[in-house]
Amino acid sequence: MRNIKIILVKEFRQIFRNKQMLFILTFMPVLQLVILANAATFEMKDIKIAFVDNDLSSASRQMIGKFEGSNYFTIAGHLESEKQAEQALDKGECDLYLAIPNHFERDLMREGASPASIVVNAIDGSKASLSAQYTNSVINDFMQGFTADNIGYSSKASNLNLLKKINISYANWFNPELNYQAFMVPGLLVLLVSLVGMFVSGMNIVREKEIGTIEQLNVTPIKKYELIVGKLFPFWVLGIFELAVGLSIGKLLYDIPIVGSLPLLFLFGGVFLLLVLGIGFLISTTADTQQQSMFITWFFTVVFILLSGLFTSIENMPNWAKIITYFNPLRYFMEAVRMILLKGSGFSDISFHFIVVCCYGLVINVLATLMYRKTN
Amino acid sequence: MKKSNGYSIEVSNLTKKFGDFVAVDSISFQVKKGEIFGFLGANGAGKSTAMRMLCGLLSPTSGEATVGGYDIFSETEKVKRSIGYMSQKFSLYEDLTIGENIEFYGGIYGLSKLQIKEKTEQLLEKFQLTEKRKSLISSLPLGWKQKLAFSVAIVHNPEIVFLDEPTGGVDPITRRQFWELIYEATNSGVTVFVTTHYMDEAEYCDRISMMSEGKIMAIGSPRDLKSEYSSSNVDEIFVKIARGGGK
Amino acid sequence: MKQFRAFVIKEFYHILRDYRTLLILLAMPPILILLFGYTITNEIQDAKIAILDYSKDATTSSIKSKLLAGNYFKLEYELNGLDEVEAIFRKGSIREAIVFESNFEENLAKTGIANIRIIADATDPNTASTLLSYTSSIIKSYLDEINENVEMPYSINTEIRMRYNEELRGAYLFVPGLITVILMLVSAMMTSISITREKELGTMESLLVSPMQPLQIIIAKMLPYLFLAIIDAVIILIVGNAVFGVPVRGSVLLLMVEGILFIITALSLGLLISTITSSQQVALMMSLMGLMLPTIILSGFIYPISNMPQIIQWLTHLIPAKWFNLIIKSIMLKGAGLDILWKETLILAGFAVFFISLSLKKFNIRLQK
Numbered sequence: 007m008r009n010i011k012i013i014l015v016k017e018f019r020q021i022f023r024n025k026q027m028l029f030i031l032t033f034m035p036v037l038q039l040v041i042l043a044n045a046a047t048f049e050m051k052d053i054k055i056a057f058v059d060n061d062l063s064s065a066s067r068q069m070i071g072k073f074e075g076s077n078y079f080t081i082a083g084h085l086e087s088e089k090q091a092e093q094a095l096d097k098g099e100c101d102l103y104l105a106i107p108n109h110f111e112r113d114l115m116r117e118g119a120s121p122a123s124i125v126v127n128a129i130d131g132s133k134a135s136l137s138a139q140y141t142n143s144v145i146n147d148f149m150q151g152f153t154a155d156n157i158g159y160s161s162k163a164s165n166l167n168l169l170k171k172i173n174i175s176y177a178n179w180f181n182p183e184l185n186y187q188a189f190m191v192p193g194l195l196v197l198l199v200s201l202v203g204m205f206v207s208g209m210n211i212v213r214e215k216e217i218g219t220i221e222q223l224n225v226t227p228i229k230k231y232e233l234i235v236g237k238l239f240p241f242w243v244l245g246i247f248e249l250a251v252g253l254s255i256g257k258l259l260y261d262i263p264i265v266g267s268l269p270l271l272f273l274f275g276g277v278f279l280l281l282v283l284g285i286g287f288l289i290s291t292t293a294d295t296q297q298q299s300m301f302i303t304w305f306f307t308v309v310f311i312l313l314s315g316l317f318t319s320i321e322n323m324p325n326w327a328k329i330i331t332y333f334n335p336l337r338y339f340m341e342a343v344r345m346i347l348l349k350g351s352g353f354s355d356i357s358f359h360f361i362v363v364c365c366y367g368l369v370i371n372v373l374a375t376l377m378y379r380k381t382n
Numbered sequence: 383m384k385k386s387n388g389y390s391i392e393v394s395n396l397t398k399k400f401g402d403f404v405a406v407d408s409i410s411f412q413v414k415k416g417e418i419f420g421f422l423g424a425n426g427a428g429k430s431t432a433m434r435m436l437c438g439l440l441s442p443t444s445g446e447a448t449v450g451g452y453d454i455f456s457e458t459e460k461v462k463r464s465i466g467y468m469s470q471k472f473s474l475y476e477d478l479t480i481g482e483n484i485e486f487y488g489g490i491y492g493l494s495k496l497q498i499k500e501k502t503e504q505l506l507e508k509f510q511l512t513e514k515r516k517s518l519i520s521s522l523p524l525g526w527k528q529k530l531a532f533s534v535a536i537v538h539n540p541e542i543v544f545l546d547e548p549t550g551g552v553d554p555i556t557r558r559q560f561w562e563l564i565y566e567a568t569n570s571g572v573t574v575f576v577t578t579h580y581m582d583e584a585e586y587c588d589r590i591s592m593m594s595e596g597k598i599m600a601i602g603s604p605r606d607l608k609s610e611y612s613s614s615n616v617d618e619i620f621v622k623i624a625r626g627g628g629k
Numbered sequence: 630m631k632q633f634r635a636f637v638i639k640e641f642y643h644i645l646r647d648y649r650t651l652l653i654l655l656a657m658p659p660i661l662i663l664l665f666g667y668t669i670t671n672e673i674q675d676a677k678i679a680i681l682d683y684s685k686d687a688t689t690s691s692i693k694s695k696l697l698a699g700n701y702f703k704l705e706y707e708l709n710g711l712d713e714v715e716a717i718f719r720k721g722s723i724r725e726a727i728v729f730e731s732n733f734e735e736n737l738a739k740t741g742i743a744n745i746r747i748i749a750d751a752t753d754p755n756t757a758s759t760l761l762s763y764t765s766s767i768i769k770s771y772l773d774e775i776n777e778n779v780e781m782p783y784s785i786n787t788e789i790r791m792r793y794n795e796e797l798r799g800a801y802l803f804v805p806g807l808i809t810v811i812l813m814l815v816s817a818m819m820t821s822i823s824i825t826r827e828k829e830l831g832t833m834e835s836l837l838v839s840p841m842q843p844l845q846i847i848i849a850k851m852l853p854y855l856f857l858a859i860i861d862a863v864i865i866l867i868v869g870n871a872v873f874g875v876p877v878r879g880s881v882l883l884l885m886v887e888g889i890l891f892i893i894t895a896l897s898l899g900l901l902i903s904t905i906t907s908s909q910q911v912a913l914m915m916s917l918m919g920l921m922l923p924t925i926i927l928s929g930f931i932y933p934i935s936n937m938p939q940i941i942q943w944l945t946h947l948i949p950a951k952w953f954n955l956i957i958k959s960i961m962l963k964g965a966g967l968d969i970l971w972k973e974t975l976i977l978a979g980f981a982v983f984f985i986s987l988s989l990k991k992f993n994i995r996l997q998k
Contacts, residue, residue: 012489016478023477023518026906030914041944042926045937048671048755052935095792097969098955101935114783123788129962131797132671132759133933138789139762145785153783160782168779171742172772174765178751179718186754197922205917209910216829216909218471222535225437225467225544226490227459294649297822300913301653304818305661307921312665317931319756321675321724327668341721348752351719380438 009228013236021240031206031244032251035198039252042194043260046317047186053137054082056100058091063111069148070104078140095127102126102137114152118160180263180348187260192343193316195252199275200282200336201307203245207286208303210237211378212293224380234375238283245279246272265350271343274360278339281367285335288374310336338363390415390542390573391436396445398431405431407596408445413575413589415541416568420587421577422620428596429577430470430546436575437467437544450541463491466535466543470550474531476520480511483519483534491538505533525556532563536572543567545576549583561586584616592623599623632841636849643823644853651857654819658811658861659868665807666873669931670799673763676756679706679717679726684733688743695771696727701763718750725749725760793962800873805961806930808865809954812858812888813895813924818916819854820899825912828903843992847985851896858892878964887960887970890977891953897984898949904991924950949980 022028055073059066073079082100085091091103105123107113113120124141128134157163181188214220223233249272256262286303293299313320313327314336320328331337338359345351353360391413398406406428413419421429434440436449438458447454450464467473474483481502488498506512509529511522519527528548536543545564549557561583564574576587584590584604591601600607600623604616611619644651678696682689696702706717708726717723728746730736737743747764749757794801841849866884869875877884899916906912926932927941928950934942945951952973959965967974 008492009490012486015489016475016482016486019482020475020477024908024911026911027914030911030918034918038922041941042922045926045941045945046932047936048759048932049936050933054935096959096963096965098959114785118780118782119784119786121786121788123790125790125792128791128794128797128801129958130802130933131791131794131799134791134794135797136762138791139766142787142789145787149783149785153781157782162780162782165779165782167741168776169741170737170772170775172737172768173742173744174768175744175746176761177746177748178754178757179715179748181751181754181757184751184754184758189753189755194922201918201921205914209913213910217476218469219473219475221439221469221471222467222473222487224439225462225465226487227462228490295647295826296909296913297647297826298650298653300818300822300917301650301657304814304917305653305657307917308661308814309664311921311925312669317925318669318671319753321677322670322672323668323674327664330664344752345719345721349719349750351721355720 009232010236010239013228013233014239017237017240021244031202032248035202035248036251036255039191039194039198039255040259043187043190043256046190046194048132049184049186050078050133050136050140052080053078053102053140054100055079055141056082056091056094056103057084058086058088058103058105059084060108061106061110065111065114065152066106068152069106069145072144072148073104076140076144079144091125095125098127100127102134102141104141115156115159118162180265185260187256188262188348189344190316191252191256191260191262192347193314193340195249195256196336196340196343197311197314197316198252199245199248199279200310200339202248203241203279203282204286204303204307205300206241206244207238207283208289208299209286209296210241211287211290212296212299215294216296230375230378230380234287234371234378238280238287241283242276242279245283246276249275262347264347266346266352270353270356271346274339274342274346274356274363277360277363277367278335281335281363281370284367284370284374288370288377291374291378310334313337314340316340335363335366388415389413390417391419391447391449391575393436393447394445396432396435396447397443398428398435398440399443404596406435406442409593409596409598411591411598411601413542413573415573416571417589418564418568418574418576418587420584420590421575421593422579422581422584422590422616423577423593424579424624427593429593432593433544433546433575433577436461437465438462464541466538466540468531468535468543468545468548470547474519474527474534477518479516479518480506480530481515483530484537487534488537493538501537505530508533525552525559528552528556529560529563532560536567539570540572542573542575545574547577547579549578549580557583581615581617581620590616592620594623633845633849636841636845637852640849640853641856644857654815654857655860655864658815658865661811662804662807662865662868663872666800666804666869669803669807671759672797672799673701673756673759675703676701676724676760676763677705677722678702679708679714679723680704681708681711681714681726681728683731684729686734688734688737689729692729692745692768692771696764696767699767701767714748723750724753724756725764727764798874800869800875801962802958803930804869804873804875805957806928806954808862808869809891809928809950809957810924810930811865812862812892813928813950813953814916814920815861816854816858816892816895817899817902817920818913819857820851820896821902821906821912821916822899822909823854824850824900824903825906825909828907829909843989847900847988847992851893851900854896855889855892858896859889862888862892875961877961879960879966883967884957884960887953887956887974887977890974890981891949891956894949894953894977894981894984897981897988901984901988901991904988923948927951928954930954949977952977952980 057070059070074081085094088105094100103125107121110120124138126134126138178184257264289302290299293302313331313334320331342356342359345356389412394410395408396406397408409432423429435442436447436454438454438461449461452460454461484502485498488501506515532548549560568574589603592599607619611622613619680693697704705723714726726748730744733743745768747761749761751757791797870877902915903912906915927945927948934945956970956973959970
């Protein structure tokens with residue numbers, strides 16, 4: 007115990023002495039949390055639409071007018087020809103354009119139907135299909151008005167009664183306003199806490215290796231577990247502290263709901279941090295230089311982050327990748343945090359996650375202790 | 383079990399292989415209590431490997447050795463309690479102050495708060511660094527750092543202190559001062575085991591051993607060796623050994 | 630010049646010697662591209678749903694089978710009452726519950742109107758709304774089928790053309806984005822570490838006292854990494870093209886030149902980090918903590934920049950990766966040339982010049998001390 011305390015004092019001193027580092031460890035994650043929570047949304051707005059109106063009739067103007075009133079669209083311009091529109095698409099000046107053919111109004115009135123074409127920049131496929139969907143619904147909106155105004159001129163008016171309809175009503179549980187920050191803030195918090203944990207612990211031992219002080223430690227009678235506990239505990243405290251600060255910011259700034267039990271969240275967080283720190287430590291013991299350790303840690307963190315289910319959901323992945331995500335510690339904490347905070351899930355709901363993280367943490371830390379050798 | 387027979391270090395047929403390479407080839411020697419024992423040899427001769435085995439940093443391939451009466455195979459942790467060590471690489475934490483380094487290393491060896499405080503004051507006084515009490519190690523010149531590192535390595539009054547090339551890269555005056563510190567330590571009964579490739583430093587040792595290609599080629603007091611090899615200084619002996627061991 | 634050459638050669642040796650690091654640097658990018666190329670996608674697949682069918686008639690079962698026909702949805706639970714919904718949501722994996730009213734078929738036949746209620750687990754709002762739009766478009770296509778014979782009084786037949794990516798493949802968006810993110814992070818990390826490492830090990834001092842100009846030292850340090858990063862870029866482009874079928878419609882030469890420009894920008898950012906930090910540890914944390922998430926999130930790699938609040942859209946201008954992501958997508962998918970991309974190219978070059986001159990300034994200050 008005494009030795010652990012001595013190591014702790016030293017580690018805390020070193021952390022607090024390095025002001026640049028302290029800034030990076032505390033202020034930077036908070037700053038990123040505050041900024042990035044706003045950025046990560048698939049909620050569409052300001053779709054840039056351009057029009058090529060070859061008809062210039064009152065019907066075509068009315069239809070275009072409908073887009074001006076929509077929240078989803080901003081008008082990128084009214085263009086002369088489809089060639090111009092293609093160029094605008096190439097330059098990224100618009101996301102899509104709507105081309106209305108000559109005789110649009112006349113055909114509608116006489117034949118009851120007219121074509122129109124929507125051309126979408128589909129590099130981002132899901133954004134493209136959503137944009138097309140929104141465009142279609144604005145057009146449908148226009149058509150309803152147009153039909154109502156001109157129903158008297160049509161011979162097929164009675165057909166309207168034959169139409170079947172299915173009304174779809176929605177309810178968004180746990181987050182009725184679809185506030186994406188309620189989702190992103192806890193998620194980003196998990197990422198940031200894990201990043202800090204893995205990076206600092208990943209550098210720790212190998213740093214002493216590179217400076218040379220590790221030898222001095224290895225000839226002392228410090229026990230391995232004392233050294234590991236002493237070295238990891240400060241970062242554990244740091245991690246818990248960041249979790250608390252991040253949650254407070256989420257609550258105060260973004261009003262994220264905290265439905266479930268906070269003690270449960272911190273219990274999970276505490277165990278999770280042990281796991282993450284253990285992984286960093288394991289990498290640190292196997293590397294020769296900080297450079298190596300960092301590249302390896304970097305590799306794993308990128309994989310962990312992008313396969314955590316925060317940015318794109320795990321379900322969409324192919325099966326082999328789903329299996330990989332079971333080895334991703336972030337996945338468990340990510341899900342658990344979301345469940346506890348937003349849905350109020352209790353211990354029994356997250357027991358699987360908890361047990362996995364406990365066992366995983368145990369295995370990793372035992373492995374790290376075994377890999378760390380005082381004697382070669 | 384702790385043996386006591388007047389020797390601090392006893393080594394017989396100690397060997398270390400890295401794969402096919404034999405770094406230390408069946409060496410045997412003894413070091414008496416309170417002695418300054420020099421380990422000489424060119425770079426790569428196996429000095430550091432031998433020393434690192436004695437400190438418990440490397441495990442030997444075969445052979446036997448006791449340090450401070452403890453077996454280096456089975457009683458590594460007890461060995462570690464009775465030794466101090468200063469490596470080639472600088473071993474104090476640059477981002478801690480002198481006092482904080484002493485507090486850390488002293489603490490690990492079980493010194494009480496009071497002892498740590500006394501030691502710190504003593505050292506600051508001795509090196510006339512009282513004004514630099516609050517400065518970080520990184521702000522001190524290399525010579526001071528090395529002298530401090532030595533003092534910290536023996537802060538817990540170990541029975542034996544191992545010094546691995548302790549004077550690398552410092553000027554002759556500081557080296558002289560460093561050796562004064564070593565003498566001072568032996569006066570209080572510490573056994574000093576030092577590796578070096580500065581041949582002139584060999585003269586400061588009570589006994590020296592010369593290593594080449596993992597083997598001990600010669601062992602004895604500098605004076606005895608000089609007459610044995612009919613040389614006027616240690617440098618010459620070394621050259622003779624290196625050329626093929628002719629006396 | 631001779632000196633300079635000797636120095637560059639020394640730097641190359643350094644990198645080639647440490648084969649472990651070299652291996653990591655060369656193997657990592659293709660592995661990441663392969664892994665993420667398959668996994669990073671927002672095309673819905675196997676979303677777990679529950680169905681509560683109060684009606685259980687022929688119509689609801691044909692809608693159900695339509696819903697489950699594609700790979701989009703996977704039926705996990707058939708529920709018996711609304712009260713069960715909350716419990717299964719709380720357990721986690723169910724994304725959406727679809728409720729058919731009772732007498733569904735009868736209502737549709739008699740009144741022409743039937744009701745479906747969709748309850749989404751909106752803890753992940755992005756996925757929730759995507760699922761909702763998938764569900765409603767499947768239901769709508771069912772409706773279109775049964776209304777097929779009803780001729781509308783007035784209608785517009787919209788023809789939708791998807792430009793640049795007819796099959797709406799996710800890889801087209803994510804592979805260029807991945808290339809951007811990986812090149813950015815790897816390059817910045819390489820220089821930021823290697824130079825602080827020399828500072829920490831004390832070898833930088835001997836370089837500083839040499840008669841070489843600071844700019845020469847900087848260039849010599851960057852060259853080997855530039856070389857490495859270019860190899861990385863080529864490998865991942867080939868993988869992106871061969872494995873994921875992402876085309877290069879524009880000029881390959883232009884793509885390489887822009888790639889090199891971007892790598893230089895990223896390397897010089899790393900350089901800047903290394904000149905303002907004191908230890909490897911700090912440099913690493915800066916280039917890892919500081920760059921990783923902002924690059925991933927603000928570069929437009931996953932989240933469309935146009936969806937972000939205005940202030941953050943301005944902020945993304947400061948992210949070099951955003952500009953390169955625009956460039957690489959335009960060249961690869963739109964076949965754009967310099968006539969369109971000159972602005973973005975100039976901005977990237979501006980970043981590089983800014984980073985290098987700032988590091989030079991910091992460098993000179995240290996020299997004078």
